[in-house]
C-alpha cells in the first residue's frame with residue numbers, strides 16, 4: 001500500500017497531471033472502434049478462433065490475417081480470424097505506455113497496473129506449504145496485449161541449452177532447438193543497439209575489438225524489422241554501474257578467476273552481467289512501451305482495416321463446444337451484461353488457445369478436457385481424458401533484499417523526493433523521449449550456481465538433491481516426463497554454463513517495506529531460474545468466472561534444493577552490496593536487517609522465505625511433449641488402466657496441437673515444456689511466430705497455405 005502511494009506520487013510528479021484524472025479516463029474507457037461488438041462477432045463464422053488476445057494471441061491474429069504469399073498457386077480466400085479477449089483495447093493509455101508510470105516497481109505487486117482490475121486478473125496462489133502457508137499475488141495481464149501490457153518489459157532470450165533440451169532431451173524434435181528457433185526470435189523484434197548515451201554497465205571488461213564493433217556484432221545478431229521495438233536504457237541512476245562492477249568483483253573473489261561482463265547475452269549464452277544492460281521492449285523513438293497489441297496490431301499499417309480480422313474485447317470465454325473430438329464453437333460471456341454468445345468454427349477450422357499458462361488449462365477443463373476424475377467430480381462431461389492439463393506448472397520464485405542508500409545518491413526514488421529532478425526528467429521525456437520516465441531495470445545477471453557456492457557447499461547440496469529425487473522416484477511421485485526434466489536440470493547445473501540464480505538491481509526502495517521518508521533505497525532480487533518444484537493449476541468450480549486454484553509449489557519441503565538455492569542468492573545479495581564500489585553508496589541493509597548473521601541458517605531461511613514472490617513467469621501447464629511421454633498413446637491408456645498413478649504430462653505435440661483432439665492448439669507460455677533461464681516474453685513471441693510456420697502434416701490445409709517463409 002505504501003509503495004502504491006509512492007507510485008501515485010511519482011506518477012503525478014512525473015507526468016505533470018494528477019493520477020486521479022488518469023484513472024478516471026481509464027475506467028471510462030470502452031472498446032475502441034477497432035474491435036467489434038459481441039453480437040456482431042457471434043454472428044460470424046471463423047476459420048480460426050483465437051482465445052485470448054495476449055502475448056501469443058495477438059501475434060497469431062496479426063500474422064494469420066496478413067496478405068497470403070501465394071507464389072505460383074492461386075491465392076486462397078483469406079482466413080477469417082476471430083480473437084476473443086477479456087480485457088479492453090487500450091491504445092494511448094499512459095499507464096501502459098509510459099514505462100515507469102504503471103510498472104516502476106515491476107513484480108512487487110505494488111505497481112499502478114498490477115493489482116488494478118482494469119488491467120490485471122488479480123489472481124492469488126493457494127497457500128504455499130513451502131512458505132509457511134503464505135498466499136502470493138499472481139498478476140496476469142487482462143487487456144488486449146495480455147501480460148506484455150503490464151509487465152516489466154525485460155527482453156531476454158534463453159540459453160542455447162534451454163531450447164536444445166526441449167528439442168532433444170524432451171524429444172520435441174530439432175525444430176525447437178536454439179538454432180531453429182532463432183529466426184523466430186529475430187522475426188519478432190526490431191532491435192536497437194545501445195547508443196552512446198546509454199553507458200555500458202562495465203567498461204573495464206572491454207578489451208578489443210572495442211565498443212563500436214561489439215555494438216555492430218550485437219546489431220547483426222538481432223532482428224531489425226520485427227514489430228516489437230527493443231532498445232536499451234537511456235538513463236541510469238547512480239547505482240547500476242557501481243553495482244555491476246561490484247557484482248563482477250564479488251563473483252571473481254568467490255569463483256577464483258575473473259568474472260567478465262557478457263557482450264551478447266542473447267546469443268544463446270545469457271550468463272553474467274550484460275555489458276550494455278538487459279534490453280527491454282521500449283521504443284527508442286517514442287520512449288513508450290512496445291507490447292503485443294501496440295506492436296503487432298496498432299503500429300502495423302492496415303491491420304485493423306483487414307475485413308477478415310475480428311476482435312471482440314470485454315468478454316470472457318467460458319468453454320469450447322465439441323462434437324466428439326472436434327471443436328465446433330466457442331462460448332463467451334459479456335462482462336458488461338452477462339449475455340452469453342457463441343462463435344462458430346468453420347468446417348476445417350481451428351481453435352487456438354492463447355489464454356496463458358493459467359487460463360488455457362482452466363478453459364480446457366471447463367470444456368471437458370483434462371483429468372477424468374477431476375472433471376467428473378465437478379459433473380463436467382468428459383470430452384477427452386488428458387491428465388496433463390494443468391500439471392507441470394513451473395515458475396521462477398524470487399527473494400528480495402532491501403537497502404537504504406546514502407544521502408545524495410541518485411535513485412529512482414528521486415522522482416518522488418526531488419522536484420527539480422522530477423521536472424528535469426519530465427522535460428527530457430517530453431522533448432526527447434529519454435530519461436527516467438523510460439527507465440526499466442537493466443542489471444539482470446544470471447549467475448551459475450557454482451559461482452555462488454564453495455566447491456564443498458555445491459557438492460553437499462548436489463548430493464542431497466540426488467537423494468531427494470531418488471526418494472520421490474521410489475515413492476512413485478515422479479512422472480517419466482519429470483524424470484527427464486530433472487536429469488536435464490542436473491546436467492545443466494553440473495556443467496555450470498547457464499545462470500542458475502539471476503541477481504537483479506532495482507534502484508528504488510519501498511518495494512518490500514514502507515519507504516523511509518526522504519530517503520532513497522535499492523532492492524536486490526535473486527531469482528531462482530531452474531526450480532525443481534512442480535505445481536499445478538486447476539478449476540475447482542464450474543463457474544468460468546471463478547479464479548482457478550494456482551499452486552506454483554514454491555520451495556517444496558520434499559525438494560530442499562529449491563530453498564537452498566534461493567538462500568544462496570539471498571546471502572549473496574548481502575555480499576554483493578558489501579563489495580567495493582557499491583558499498584560506498586549504501587547506507588545500511590533494511591531487509592534482512594544489518595543484525596542478521598549470515599552463518600545463522602535458521603535466521604537466513606526465515607528472512608529469505610519471508611520475501612518470496614513470483615517473477616510472474618508461469619509456464620508448462622499444457623506442456624509440449626512427445627506422445628510416448630504422455631500424449632495419450634495406446635500404451636499409456638493401457639498403462640493407466642493398470643496404474644494408479646497417471647503420468648501423462650504432455651498435452652500438445654510439437655506443432656502445439658492437443659493430442660486426441662482434431663482441431664485445437666495451445667500456443668502460449670503453457671506449451672513451454674521446461675523452464676528457461678530468463679524472462680519469458682521473447683520466447684512466447686517466438687513460439688507464436690513459429691507455430692504458424694510449422695511443417696506439420698496434421699496442420700490444417702488452409703492454414704498451411706498461409707505459412708510464412710522466413
Ligand SMILES: Cc1cc2nc3c(=O)[nH]c(=O)nc-3n(C[C@H](O)[C@H](O)[C@H](O)COP(=O)(O)OP(=O)(O)OC[C@H]3O[C@@H](n4cnc5c(N)ncnc54)[C@H](O)[C@@H]3O)c2cc1C
Pocket residue numbers: 051052053054055056057084085086087106107114139140141142143144145146147148150151152153154155156315316317318354355356357359360363615616617618667668669670679680681682684
Ligand atoms: C507482472 C508481470 C511481469 C512480467 N515481467 C516480464 C518481463 O519483464 N519480461 C518478460 O519477458 N516476461 C515478463 N512477464 C511474463 C510474460 O509477460 C508472460 O510469460 C507472457 O507474456 C505470457 O504470454 P501468454 O500469451 O502466454 O499470456 P498472456 O500474455 O497473459 O495472454 C493471455 C490473454 O488471454 C486473455 N484471457 C485469459 N483468459 C481468458 C478468457 N477466459 N476469455 C478471454 N480472454 C482470456 C487474457 O486477458 C490475456 O490477454 C511478466 C508477467 C507479468 C504478469
